[in-house]
Amino acid sequence: MKHLFAHILTLLLAITLVATEASAQQFSKRKQYNSVGVSLNAMNYFGDIVPKPSIPSFRFAATRPNIGLSFTRRFAPRISARxxxxxxxxxxxDAKAADQNDPDARFRYNRNMNFRNDILELSAVGIFDLIENRNNYLRRPDLVPYVFAGVAVFHHNPKGLVGSDGPSSQGEYVALQPLGTEGQRVAGGGGTYNLTQFSIPFGGGVRYKINKQFDIALEIGWRKTFTDYLDDVSKNYTAAANLPTPLAQYFGRDITRKDQGIDFASFTSPSERRGKSNEKDWYIVTGIHVNYILAPRVKSPKFR
Known part of the structure; x- marks a missing residue:
């Protein structure tokens, strides 16, 4: 699956670069225009704490909101930048995503991890329309499918929820990165992960012309990240000695299911698998975009 996404992204970038060079020369500056927009989206993630250990697997019940503000510049009949x-x-x-009766999911159910992560993202993408418009914005097509790809930088901060058996207040969300839950903060641990990361956004949508000033679009976009720690789960369990605080031990080893008779000391022994370290995490944004077109100022010709 990850190879398929890589091929799709490469194709989108190639199409955008070729089309930009060919069409920009035939599109006068008088036809170029800007727009501003808002978006209301649904947000999901693909990682270690999902029903199945694969990119397409996610819980609809775990969907959370995402809002955005955008500025778009139309450069050519098919090309815009946003x-x-x-x-x-x-x-x-894990308690909600993994089925304890499924042999393939029992490991994740017993692991009993949880997280939430607030993400701030700044992105720049190129948009390629599948239907071109060689006219001005007033005569743009009514319905336009499009694809996009680009680059983004985002800041995240995974947090875990403390349960009734935790070392701090029940119901409290605690930042996980400072704890070094996989022993990253001990000598030789290699340091913990960065909270500011890059990603590659790509996807597609369909844009509809409401009137001369407004467009509305339905869009879906994937974010290929370069971190496996959106959920603070990546590699193996570490020894208790590498988790110096009660909270680090709670989230790194001791999120217990004692009431179900699980031998947790054995389950979380050092070097036992905690996450799937060969896969990076993804997130996906699906929603509605409303854009307002800023009518370009047309300079009148000067006569002498």
């Missing part, structure tokens, strides 16, 4: 700032949340919970 800058977007968005805020949203992703969540995951």
């Amino acid at each position: 800058a977007n700032f968005a805020y949203g949340r992703i969540t995951g919970d």
Whole structure:
């Protein structure tokens, strides 16, 4: 699946670059225009705390909102560029995502991890329309499918929920990165992960012309990240000695299911698998975009 996404992204970027060079020369500056927009989206994540250990697997019940503001510049009959700032949340919970009766999911159910992560994202993408418009904005097509790809930087901060058996207040969300739950903060642990990361956004949508000033679009976009720690789960369990605080031990080893008779000391022994370290985490944003077109100022010709 990850190879398929990589091929799709490469194709989108190639199409955008070729089309930009060919069409920009035939599109006068008088026809170029800007627009501003808002978006209301649904946000999901693909990672270690999902029903199945695969990219397409996610819980619809874990969907959380995402909102965004954007600025778009139309450069050519098929080409636009968009800058977007968005805020949203992703969540995951082994107790709800993994079926204890499924042999393939029992490991994740027993692991009993949970998290939520608020994400701030700033992105820049190129948009390629599948239907071109060689006229001005007033005569743009009514319905236009499009694809996009680009680059983004995002800031995240995974947090875990303390249960009734935790070392701090029940119901409190605690930042997980400072705890070093996989022993990252001990000598030789290699340091913990960064909270500011890059991603590659890509996807597609369909845009509809409401009137001369407004467009509305339905869009879906994937974010290929380069971190496996959106959920604070990646590699193996570490020894208790590498988790110096009660909270680090709670989230790193001791999220127990004692009431179900699980030998948790054995389950979380050092070097036992905690996450799937060969896969990076993803998140997906699906929603509605409303854009307002800023009518370009047309300079009148000067006569002498």
